[in-house]
Amino acid sequence: MSLLARLDNFLGPRYAAFVVSLAMLMGVLLALAWYVDGRIQQREGLSPWMLCLDPVILVYILALHPFMHRRWVRAMRSLEALAPHGRSAGRAGTAARRGEWAAMMLGMLAGLALARRGPATEGWLWLYSEAVSGLTFALLGATIYGSVMRSRQLAAFSRSGLELKVFDGHLLTPFAQWGQGLSLVFVGGISLSLLFQSYQSLRSVESVIIYGCLIVVAMTLFFMSMWTVHVALAKAQYKELARVRSELVRAREALVQKRDCDTARTVQDTYLPVVILGVYERQVLNASTWPFNLAIVGRVFASVGAPLVVYLLKLAFGVGRVL
Numbered sequence: 001m002s003l004l005a006r007l008d009n010f011l012g013p014r015y016a017a018f019v020v021s022l023a024m025l026m027g028v029l030l031a032l033a034w035y036v037d038g039r040i041q042q043r044e045g046l047s048p049w050m051l052c053l054d055p056v057i058l059v060y061i062l063a064l065h066p067f068m069h070r071r072w073v074r075a076m077r078s079l080e081a082l083a084p085h086g087r088s089a090g091r092a093g094t095a096a097r098r099g100e101w102a103a104m105m106l107g108m109l110a111g112l113a114l115a116r117r118g119p120a121t122e123g124w125l126w127l128y129s130e131a132v133s134g135l136t137f138a139l140l141g142a143t144i145y146g147s148v149m150r151s152r153q154l155a156a157f158s159r160s161g162l163e164l165k166v167f168d169g170h171l172l173t174p175f176a177q178w179g180q181g182l183s184l185v186f187v188g189g190i191s192l193s194l195l196f197q198s199y200q201s202l203r204s205v206e207s208v209i210i211y212g213c214l215i216v217v218a219m220t221l222f223f224m225s226m227w228t229v230h231v232a233l234a235k236a237q238y239k240e241l242a243r244v245r246s247e248l249v250r251a252r253e254a255l256v257q258k259r260d261c262d263t264a265r266t267v268q269d270t271y272l273p274v275v276i277l278g279v280y281e282r283q284v285l286n287a288s289t290w291p292f293n294l295a296i297v298g299r300v301f302a303s304v305g306a307p308l309v310v311y312l313l314k315l316a317f318g319v320g321r322v323l
Helices: 003-037 048-080 094-115 123-159 168-196 197-205 203-259 263-284 293-302 305-322
Strands: none
Touching: 003 123, 048 123, 048 168, 094 123, 123 203, 168 203, 168 293, 168 305, 197 203, 197 305, 203 263, 203 293, 203 305, 293 305
């Protein structure tokens, strides 16, 4: 389990109260720092409202983690049901644990560096921004690292051999739901980030490029999580097609041999397997090799509209204030 999953497991029903208490504590600390410092000394083009971004993202990550973790557990259970000899897919190694800590440290360093370019330039607000930004980016780094490692775990488990049939795609739908949830979480974070940006920063070409790239990454995460399962189903389809076509060739040869030397009844009995195998071949060809349905894909692509709506509303609000 990841560090956040272990925290959730340790707190149990008290996890929600912990997240609410942490949100209230950060809000009180921000209000106290603002009161002590008085008027904020801010950099040009940056809004003091951006000081609320890191606490909101931090609470956002903590609040949604149990939901995503439950989806991942369901996905892994569906995969283990197809594993030969009851092999488990949920083993975490020491190297993965060290990698998670390293990702948190790198994220913390990135957060501290970005906090120095934030709106607050001195005083308690600056210290608050440094601390919360470091913690937020540490959790963000651990979350991104966990997502990548889960995708690699899925790929390794699929390559090691599964008792997967071409018509078992529906059994792996929980993986599509996990990938969908992962994309929606990233898109939601992008939308929240846009809410706290200033009008001047949103107008810049750099912001458009950055947020456009983030949306592409969110969509890529969804399809990356599905690609390994698609490859496994495609291999199962190819294997089944090869078997069916081999039997179909033998059935056709038997039909040709019976046609000239046996009675009509015998020919009819020989013709029946050819028809059945031909119908089954079409069914195998039409079987989906993607573990999702159109509704899941539709929700993922529809979610892309949320950041766009927030972006346009922020621009319109900024223009209104200027006018």
